[in-house]
Amino acid sequence: MPARRPLPKLDDVNRAFWTGGAAGKLMLMRCRDCGTFLHPPRPVCRICLSENVAPEAVAGTGIVDSFTVNHQAWYPDLETPYVIARVAIDGAPGVFLTTNIVGCPVDRVEIGDRVRVTFEQHDEIYLPLFEEVG
Amino acid sequence: MPGGAAFITGVGQSEVGVGLTRHPLLLTLDAVKEALTEAGLSLAQIDGVSTYPGRAAGYLGFSPIGADELIDALGIRATWYSGGGEITSQLGAVVAAAMAVRSGQARHVICFRTVYEAAALTRPGEYPIARTAQVDGWHQWLSPFHAISPANWTAQYAMRHVKRYGMTREQLAQIALNDRANAILNPRAIVRKTLTLDEYMSARMISTPLCLYDCDRFTDGSTVLIVSAADALDEIACTPIRIAAMAGVVERHSWDQSEWMSCYPTGADLWQRTDYERKDVATAQLYDGFSFQAIAWLEALGFCRPGEGGAFVEGGRRIARDGELPLNTAGGQIGAGRLHGFGFAHEAVVQLRGKAGLRQIAGEKRVAVCTSGGGPLATALLLARD
Numbered sequence: 001m002p003a004r005r006p007l008p009k010l011d012d013v014n015r016a017f018w019t020g021g022a023a024g025k026l027m028l029m030r031c032r033d034c035g036t037f038l039h040p041p042r043p044v045c046r047i048c049l050s051e052n053v054a055p056e057a058v059a060g061t062g063i064v065d066s067f068t069v070n071h072q073a074w075y076p077d078l079e080t081p082y083v084i085a086r087v088a089i090d091g092a093p094g095v096f097l098t099t100n101i102v103g104c105p106v107d108r109v110e111i112g113d114r115v116r117v118t119f120e121q122h123d124e125i126y127l128p129l130f131e132e133v134g
Numbered sequence: 135m136p137g138g139a140a141f142i143t144g145v146g147q148s149e150v151g152v153g154l155t156r157h158p159l160l161l162t163l164d165a166v167k168e169a170l171t172e173a174g175l176s177l178a179q180i181d182g183v184s185t186y187p188g189r190a191a192g193y194l195g196f197s198p199i200g201a202d203e204l205i206d207a208l209g210i211r212a213t214w215y216s217g218g219g220e221i222t223s224q225l226g227a228v229v230a231a232a233m234a235v236r237s238g239q240a241r242h243v244i245c246f247r248t249v250y251e252a253a254a255l256t257r258p259g260e261y262p263i264a265r266t267a268q269v270d271g272w273h274q275w276l277s278p279f280h281a282i283s284p285a286n287w288t289a290q291y292a293m294r295h296v297k298r299y300g301m302t303r304e305q306l307a308q309i310a311l312n313d314r315a316n317a318i319l320n321p322r323a324i325v326r327k328t329l330t331l332d333e334y335m336s337a338r339m340i341s342t343p344l345c346l347y348d349c350d351r352f353t354d355g356s357t358v359l360i361v362s363a364a365d366a367l368d369e370i371a372c373t374p375i376r377i378a379a380m381a382g383v384v385e386r387h388s389w390d391q392s393e394w395m396s397c398y399p400t401g402a403d404l405w406q407r408t409d410y411e412r413k414d415v416a417t418a419q420l421y422d423g424f425s426f427q428a429i430a431w432l433e434a435l436g437f438c439r440p441g442e443g444g445a446f447v448e449g450g451r452r453i454a455r456d457g458e459l460p461l462n463t464a465g466g467q468i469g470a471g472r473l474h475g476f477g478f479a480h481e482a483v484v485q486l487r488g489k490a491g492l493r494q495i496a497g498e499k500r501v502a503v504c505t506s507g508g509g510p511l512a513t514a515l516l517l518a519r520d
Contacts (some may be wrong), residue, residue, distance in 0.1 A: 003280070004179065004267065004275040005277075005278045005279070005280065006267060006268065006269045006273075006278055006282075007268055007269070007278055008266065008268070008269060008270065008274035008278060009268045009269065009270040009274070011270075012141050015272070030179045039391065040272070040275060040388075040391075065294075066290040066291070066294045066297075067290060067293060068286055068289035068290050068292075068293055068341045068342050068343075068344075069339070069341070069342040069343045070280065070281075070286055070340075071339040071340060071341065071342070072283070072285070072290075072340045072341060074280070074283055075265070075282070078280060079349065082280060084279060084280070084281045084289075084290070084341075085290075086290050086390050094391070095391075096390050096391055097275075097390070098275055098276050098279055098287075098389070098390045099279050099282050100279050100280070110297070111293070111294065111297045111298070117310050127278050127279070129279075
């Protein structure tokens with residue numbers, strides 16, 4: 001039995017991000033006035049201070065900006081090794097997601113790899129994990 | 135009269151160890167007493183207290199003692215105090231104290247950082263670590279992916295240096311090797327045994343490219359720095375060390391949304407606030423909770439260019455005690471213990487005063503730089519002996 005993942009506490013601002021996977025969509029908050037993607041999601045645009053912000057689906061692909069292979073069992077039952085990566089999200093300049101790269105050997109991952117979102121469901125929460133493309 | 139510069143006067147440190155049983159308030163008292171003795175001050179002359187991050191109720195080992203508790207426990211009459219985590223990292227508590235004495239709110243401020251993380255592990259009933267199944271705030275963007283430790287977050291910045299700039303493990307190793315070599319000459323260091331490159335290279339990985347020896351370890355102890363006003367120096371028995379410049383720049387306050395860790399803008403900002411230049415720096419005491427942070431700080435402070443930190447420390451000669459830029463001469467956090475930022479300022483002061491004993495650096499000692507944090511939060515202090 002793998003270690004349970006700590007799960008986010010849902011609220012009105014983060015709900016679209018964490019539940020978008022139910023519809024297979026990676027949802028990022030975006031300012032409807034200046035177009036800036038806002039992550040972490042907030043009810044105001046950090047560029048123009050507009051409150052006219054709303055979640056918007058992005059393609060769900062990206063590029064590995066950096067990564068690390070974690071070998072340390074930080075808590076009991078944590079299965080190691082696994083890949084933690086920072087993924088630059090296509091179509092959302094400046095937005096990075098910390099995530100796991102799954103579905104491939106840990107030594108397969110490199111900076112610059114193209115990846116695609118795959119959701120891992122935990123009741124109503126869908127964690128955006130990523131897998132290598134091609 | 136307020137105004138002028140702020141000075142670090144007395145400094146003190148308790149016993150430092152792993153799994154201490156002495157109460158953390160008493161460890162703090164030990165450090166306070168040592169600092170008061172050096173400064174020639176009595177507690178009655180202390181009118182301010184500053185700490186980071188304040189009492190951490192959900193994780194007492196991280197910070198078991200708050201400023202308010204210290205005030206009450208030691209019978210201090212404070213006209214100003216501060217303690218909190220929403221500040222530019224650990225040495226931000228010193229920045230706050232400096233502003234307090236410069237504005238006349240206090241004359242002599244005890245700045246302290248007490249850590250009890252190793253003891254807490256052995257006594258979880260008294261010092262529990264709250265572990266929740268549900269996370270909010272910034273933790274929600276990391277913990278669900280088992281990116282649970284600052285080692286993981288820092289490792290990703292280090293990995294960019296490996297892949298983009300060609301930083302090697304042999305280069306990264308120099309931080310730990312240098313720390314451990316210096317720690318041997320620090321009677322209070324928690325590890326006093328040479329680390330060889332072979333041992334480093336064969337160590338188990340924690341979070342690539344960081345291995346076991348790239349990480350500090352839980353430590354118990356307390357460090358105190360007394361910050362005094364310019365017009366209160368006639369009460370001081372030791373050589374005052376002037377805080378010549380302070381910097382702490384934060385933009386995203388995030389471990390994953392910034393292209394560069396906040397040490398970079400902070401390091402650049404420091405030099406905008408002083409007439410001193412990098413060549414004036416006799417020693418650098420740079421935060422190294424993870425070895426890579428010291429490399430990043432070297433770049434951030436402009437001792438080399440971004441991406442060149444690995445090459446800068448290659449072979450270790452340049453950063454050795456008798457090198458051109460002696461680094462972390464007390465052993466840093468990897469050798470001396472995870473005193474969480476305050477150890478760097480303590481050692482900078484001790485070196486500038488020429489009181490470092492066997493590990494004392496040679497030559498003229500007028501200016502030192504010390505830092506804390508570096509990830510989403512960073513503080514840099516430039517200290518000068520006039």
